Amino acid sequence: MTVQMIFLAFFGGAALxxxxVVFRTHSMVRSALALLFSQTAIGAMFLVMQAEFLGVLQIMMMATEMSVMAIFMVMFMMDPGGMGKMDMTHQKRLSLWAGGIGLLAALLLVWLPDWGPVALSVPGAHEQAADLGRELLGRSMFIFQSAGLTILTAMIAATMVAIVPNAEQRK
Amino acid sequence: MILELMIALSVGAGLFGVGLYGALSQTNLVMIVMGVELILAAALVNLVAFWRYLHPDEPAGQMFVLIVMAVMAVEMAVAFGIAIARFRVRGSVEMEEARELKG
Known part of the structure; x- marks a missing residue:
């Protein structure tokens, strides 16, 4: 058992x-924080897998994203603290079955195939970042630019949807 | 090393199952978005594991991770835009009360 394996299992277990916890707590703020911890644990897994740039990016991005989510939770919920213990679920049995079958199917796909030889070493962090930069500004430039344009479109669309006046304001 | 790959992929499978349960079982729009975020996080874990253990010399694997992160950001921006619009009109983001959206 290697050190990498122990840390992967630890952070993987924490992420899971x-x-x-996200779906087991009644408090929406706790849900957002649990998702933040889960995503941070995933970022730590990336660091264990020696993807330094992606690990740091994941932790920074998700910390911001989940903080925004927590603010939205407080804005939209009548009971963000979960003091009333309101049940906010439906079709629980169907969802459990779907989640369980999805999990089993994914586990089968993981454990049954032969993945072939596994790489023992990875390029250093500096080399990885340089290679990724060359990839983004070379072969994958079009995809990268499309992603940027998609984010810009989504920002404008989301703002337009959010500020559209309702029927009373139009009068 | 193959065991490390299996652990990472199994975590991805677990996150996918939990996220699918959450996206289907929750009635609040923001909670549904959280379920979808977990499903996309599962994809991220798998992509990084495939890059690290199968193709570490191929930077396209890392590029794919960046694209999925962009998809996560876009999905959240659009979902919150819809949530705000819904909240302004109906005062709630409960999807049980949004049956008129059903096609």
Whole structure:
């Protein structure tokens, strides 16, 4: 058992545990924080897998994203603290079955195939970043630019949808 | 090393199952978005594991991760735009009360 394996299992277990907590707590703020911890644990997994740039990016991006989510939760919920213990679920049995079958199918796909030889070493962090930069501004330039344009379109669309006046304001 | 790959992929499978349960079972729009975020996080874990253990010399694997992160940001921006619009009109983001959206 290697050190990498121990850390991967630890952070993977933490990501899964906090992922489950997201849907088990009655408090919306706790849900957002649990998702933040889950995504941070995933970022730590990236660091363990020696993807330094992606790990740091994941932790920074998700910290911001989940903080925004927590603010939205407080804005939209009548009971963001979950003091009333309101049940906010429906079709629970169907969802459990779908989640369980999805999990089993994914596990089968993971454990059954032969993945072939596994790489023992990875390029250093500096080399990885340089290679990724060359990839983004070379072969994958079109895809990268499309992603940027998509984000810009989504920002404008989301703002337009959010500020559209309702029927009373139009009068 | 193959065991590390299996652990990472199994975590991805677990996150996918939990996210699918969440996206289907929750009635609040923001909670549904959280379920979708977990499903996309599962994809991220798998992509990084494939890059690290199968093709570490191929930077396209890391590029794919960046694209999925962009998809996560876009999905959240659009979902919150819809949530704000819905909240202004109906005062709630409960999807049980949005049956008129059903096609």
């Amino acid at each position: 545990w906090f992922g489950v």
